[in-house]
Amino acid sequence: MAVFTRITHDELNAWLAGRPCGSLQSFEGISSGIENTNYFVNTSTGRYVLTIFEKLQVSELPFYLGLMGHLSSKGLPVPGPVASQAGDLYSMLKGKPATLVNCLQGHSVEAPNGAQCAAIGQFIALAHLAVLDFDGQLPNPRGLNWIQEATGRLVQHAPEHVLALLSDEVAHQSRIAASAAYRALPKGAVHADLFRDNALMDGDTLGGVIDFYFAGIDTFLFDLAVTVNDWCIDLNTGALDAERTAALLAGYQKHRPLHIDEQALWQDMLRSAALRFWTSRLVDYYMPRDAEVLHVKDPSHFERVLKARRAGCPACQI
Ligand SMILES: Nc1ncnc2c1ncn2[C@@H]1O[C@H](COP(=O)(O)OP(=O)(O)OP(=O)(O)O)[C@@H](O)[C@H]1O
Numbered sequence: 001m002a003v004f005t006r007i008t009h010d011e012l013n014a015w016l017a018g019r020p021c022g023s024l025q026s027f028e029g030i031s032s033g034i035e036n037t038n039y040f041v042n043t044s045t046g047r048y049v050l051t052i053f054e055k056l057q058v059s060e061l062p063f064y065l066g067l068m069g070h071l072s073s074k075g076l077p078v079p080g081p082v083a084s085q086a087g088d089l090y091s092m093l094k095g096k097p098a099t100l101v102n103c104l105q106g107h108s109v110e111a112p113n114g115a116q117c118a119a120i121g122q123f124i125a126l127a128h129l130a131v132l133d134f135d136g137q138l139p140n141p142r143g144l145n146w147i148q149e150a151t152g153r154l155v156q157h158a159p160e161h162v163l164a165l166l167s168d169e170v171a172h173q174s175r176i177a178a179s180a181a182y183r184a185l186p187k188g189a190v191h192a193d194l195f196r197d198n199a200l201m202d203g204d205t206l207g208g209v210i211d212f213y214f215a216g217i218d219t220f221l222f223d224l225a226v227t228v229n230d231w232c233i234d235l236n237t238g239a240l241d242a243e244r245t246a247a248l249l250a251g252y253q254k255h256r257p258l259h260i261d262e263q264a265l266w267q268d269m270l271r272s273a274a275l276r277f278w279t280s281r282l283v284d285y286y287m288p289r290d291a292e293v294l295h296v297k298d299p300s301h302f303e304r305v306l307k308a309r310r311a312g313c314p315a316c317q318i
C-alpha cells in the first residue's frame, strides 16, 4: 500500500556506491509496509531490502540497526545492515535516513501452528541470550512512562468505560513496576513488537524476524508476553490457545528457562503487554496523525485481550 518516497535507478545507484553489495540490477517497491518505505533491491551479489525511514528519529537508528547487526552477527535470522565503506549503518537518501539489509526467506503467517510457535519461542530465547553483551541503551519507547502520558492525552477523547479500565490497569502496572520483584527481572534490548506480521516463516522454519523499530530496553518477560499475546491468541475470544502457548513457552524454555521470579510475574506481564498495544491503538484511533488515518488497527481487540488476561485462564499460568 505504501511507497512514500519514490526513487530513480540513478538515485539508488549513487546511494549504493561504496557499499559492498555489487552492482544494481533492479528494484521494486514493497507495498505492504505502513511505517517506512521499503524496496526489494537486486544486485550482482544478491537480494536486499532498502528501508527509507519516514518518521523515526535519526538519534534512535544506531540502537535499532546496531541491535539488528548484533543479532545477525550471532547467527540469528535477523536482517543485518550492510555498512558503507565508511562504516555507516545508514545514510541519507532523498533527504531521509535509509539503510540496506539482507533479504530473508519466508512469509508472515496469519494462523500459526504449534511448530511455528515453538520456532518463534526458540528465537526469542536465543535473542535474549544474544543481547547480554549488546551495549546499546534506549529505553522501550512505548514503556510505562509513555503509557501514563498517553493515558492523560486520551482523557479528552476516549469514552468513560475505556478510561476507567485504562486507568485501573495503569495503576496496577505502576504498582507492579515499583515492586522489588519486578525490578529484579532480567532486562535487555528486546524487539517488543514481535507480532506474526514481523516474522517470516518458511514452512515450520523461521526465515527471519524483521521490523525492530519499536525495540528498546525492557524485561525479557515483557517481550515474551507481547509475542504470546499475538501468536497464541484465540482470535474469537481473546483467550490464549493452550496448545500454541505451551509450544511457544516450551520453545523458549528449551534455551532460557524462566526464573521463579519471572514465573510469578507472568500473568502481570501478559496484562502489561496487552495494555501497551491497547494504548497505542487508542492513541492512533482517537488522535491519528494524517498518514495513519487509513491504517488504524482495531483498539477493541486489545481491550478484549486485556480483559481476558485480567480474568486469567489456565493457559495464562506457567
Ligand atoms: N529483510 C527482509 N527480508 C525479506 N522481506 C522483508 C524484509 N524486510 C521487509 N520485508 C518485507 O517488507 C514488508 C514490509 O516491511 P515492514 O513490515 O518492516 O514495513 P514497515 O512499514 O517498516 O513496518 P510496518 O510493519 O509497521 O508496516 C514485510 O512484510 C516483508 O514482506
Ligand SMILES: N[C@@H](CCO)C(=O)O
Binding pocket: 193, 195, 214, 277, 280, 281, 297
Ligand atoms: N504491532 C502493533 C503495530 C506496530 O507496532 C499493533 O498490532 O498494534
